[in-house]
Amino acid sequence: MNALLKLYSFYVRATTRWPALRSIVPFIPVIALWWIVAESGMFPRAFFPAPPDVARSFGSLVYKGILPEYLEDSVMRLAIGAAAGMALGIPLGVLVGLNSRAHKMLWPPLLFFQAIGDIAWLPILLIWFGFGIATMTFVIVYTVLFPVVLNTVLGVRSVPVNLHRAAQSLGASRLRILWEVVLPGALPNIVTGVRNGLGYGWRALIAAEMIVGTSGIGFLMFDARRAGSVVEILLGMVVLGLLWYVVDSWILVPIERKTVQRWGLVAR
Amino acid sequence: MRRFPNAQAALTFLAPLVVLLIIWEVVVRTFDVNPRVFPDLEAVAAAGYESLLNGSLFSHVGMSLWRVATGTIIALLLSVPLGVAMGVSPPVSSFFTPLVRFFSVLAGIAWIPIATLWFGYGFGAITFVIFNAVFFVVTYNTLLGVASIPLPLRHAAASLGAGRWAMLTQVLIPGALPNVVTGIRTGLGFAWRGLIAAEMIATDQGLGYMLFLARDFYRTEVIVMGMIVIGLLWLALDRLVLAPLERATVERWGMVRAA
Numbered sequence: 154m155n156a157l158l159k160l161y162s163f164y165v166r167a168t169t170r171w172p173a174l175r176s177i178v179p180f181i182p183v184i185a186l187w188w189i190v191a192e193s194g195m196f197p198r199a200f201f202p203a204p205p206d207v208a209r210s211f212g213s214l215v216y217k218g219i220l221p222e223y224l225e226d227s228v229m230r231l232a233i234g235a236a237a238g239m240a241l242g243i244p245l246g247v248l249v250g251l252n253s254r255a256h257k258m259l260w261p262p263l264l265f266f267q268a269i270g271d272i273a274w275l276p277i278l279l280i281w282f283g284f285g286i287a288t289m290t291f292v293i294v295y296t297v298l299f300p301v302v303l304n305t306v307l308g309v310r311s312v313p314v315n316l317h318r319a320a321q322s323l324g325a326s327r328l329r330i331l332w333e334v335v336l337p338g339a340l341p342n343i344v345t346g347v348r349n350g351l352g353y354g355w356r357a358l359i360a361a362e363m364i365v366g367t368s369g370i371g372f373l374m375f376d377a378r379r380a381g382s383v384v385e386i387l388l389g390m391v392v393l394g395l396l397w398y399v400v401d402s403w404i405l406v407p408i409e410r411k412t413v414q415r416w417g418l419v420a421r
Numbered sequence: 422m423r424r425f426p427n428a429q430a431a432l433t434f435l436a437p438l439v440v441l442l443i444i445w446e447v448v449v450r451t452f453d454v455n456p457r458v459f460p461d462l463e464a465v466a467a468a469g470y471e472s473l474l475n476g477s478l479f480s481h482v483g484m485s486l487w488r489v490a491t492g493t494i495i496a497l498l499l500s501v502p503l504g505v506a507m508g509v510s511p512p513v514s515s516f517f518t519p520l521v522r523f524f525s526v527l528a529g530i531a532w533i534p535i536a537t538l539w540f541g542y543g544f545g546a547i548t549f550v551i552f553n554a555v556f557f558v559v560t561y562n563t564l565l566g567v568a569s570i571p572l573p574l575r576h577a578a579a580s581l582g583a584g585r586w587a588m589l590t591q592v593l594i595p596g597a598l599p600n601v602v603t604g605i606r607t608g609l610g611f612a613w614r615g616l617i618a619a620e621m622i623a624t625d626q627g628l629g630y631m632l633f634l635a636r637d638f639y640r641t642e643v644i645v646m647g648m649i650v651i652g653l654l655w656l657a658l659d660r661l662v663l664a665p666l667e668r669a670t671v672e673r674w675g676m677v678r679a680a
Contacts, residue, residue: 269652378534
């Protein structure tokens with residue numbers, strides 16, 4: 154007990170000095186457990202490989218250049234799709250949020266098309282565009298678009314009317330109200346929307362790569378499944394998880410926190 | 422009209438959708454679009470009617486819903502207690518947060534390849550994917566919910582003589598409930614997409630399979646019909662079940678949530 158307590162206090166001291174440890178150390182017991190279960194031979198090795206096997210296959214795939222290339226493909230697709238989704242989604246959201254007629258006309262179809270979901274579009278997209286980059290891009294843009302639009306509308310509508318009036322009575326033009334009142338007011342919601350959209354878009358990308366697949370991490374995993382190589386599937390999952398974890402918690406969450414602190418109308 | 426405010430709201434909601442249907446029909450007619458590219462309205466209606474008559478639509482929809490229900494219920498039974506247990510003590514919860522986060526980030530579709538290897542093609546693999554999508558997201562949200570209950574509240578309850586059981590049922594669970602419900606909504610959103618994707622890959626029944634099979638024969642009218650069904654089902658699930666649930670819990674139990 155005493156030794157445990159000492160260990161724990163050491164852990165606490167270490168994590169206060171290097172906060173990054175806090176998100177690394179918890180994985181050690183999990184990996185150890187995985188290793189023990191794999192070594193114990195409870196499951197056949199081909200079905201349940203140990204961590205070193207995965208590390209070795211990481212090494213060989215990086216050496217062959219397959220993994221970096223696939224990773225680049227996936228990330229590029231997501232980046233292009235996300236950029237296009239935001240470029241379309243934010244203006245559309247502002248329009249629907251500000252103009253009540255546009256809201257009446259566009260809100261129901263938006264809800265409906267959001268409900269259809271990206272992946273359900275795959276079959277008809279395959280008929281239209283075939284197995285290729287157009288299909289994939291369409292799916293990602295579609296996925297990112299809706300959370301961004303819906304959250305932007307929410308954000309724009311959450312700006313109190315009195316702020317509009319105050320800006321107007323101080324002589325601000327419509328463009329300036331848009332730029333200095335509406336957009337900053339909606340920004341926290343927009344960022345949340347982008348984050349959700351990327352979360353969904355990234356999953357859609359994996360699914361699309363599995364089904365449409367010519368390259369990318371999703372394709373790597375599904376191809377490995379066809380060949381029965383569990384090692385490469387697990388590798389793909391680890392890479393995906395790490396990648397998204399890093400993007401989400403080192404880029405998106407800090408941006409979200411900053412905007413909410415800076416612009417959030419909700420005082421915490 | 423005043424007497425039926427609901428009917429009027431429904432009308433204003435439906436009107437744009439009807440306009441959309443008319444545009445669709447007019448465009449297909451005037452440009453004489455190849456039915457292999459996009460079907461006209463009658464073809465879709467006919468496909469829907471036909472699949473209703475021979476019962477295939479019911480069996481596909483029933484199968485999909487059954488899978489979602491099984492996976493979700495198992496996931497909820499496991500994840501809520503687990504989340505509460507991990508959230509109770511601050512050191513334990515801060516230790517587990519990155520772990521659960523990592524897995525909730527990975528939840529759903531990324532498990533399809535390995536699920537099909539472990540369970541074979543069919544019910545097991547798909548239910549596992551759904552279970553997985555709901556399980557980690559709900560665990561994560563429950564954990565956050567319990568951990569975000571202000572310690573003074575727990576101290577206050579304890580100093581008023583609340584035992585462990587009273588603390589659990591009257592402070593921890595109600596406090597975490599809004600987060601749990603948000604987690605369920607997000608998790609089901611991932612699960613629904615995972616379901617469609619998994620059914621395209623790994624089965625011979627269900628909505629996703631119906632769409633993907635129709636693609637092989639260029640039957641766009643079946644695809645579009647299936648997409649409409651998928652949209653309507655999700656809309657019904659989200660608007661009629663999840664959103665009211667979320668609103669009710671946030672209103673009743675939500676502590677400091679604004680907007």
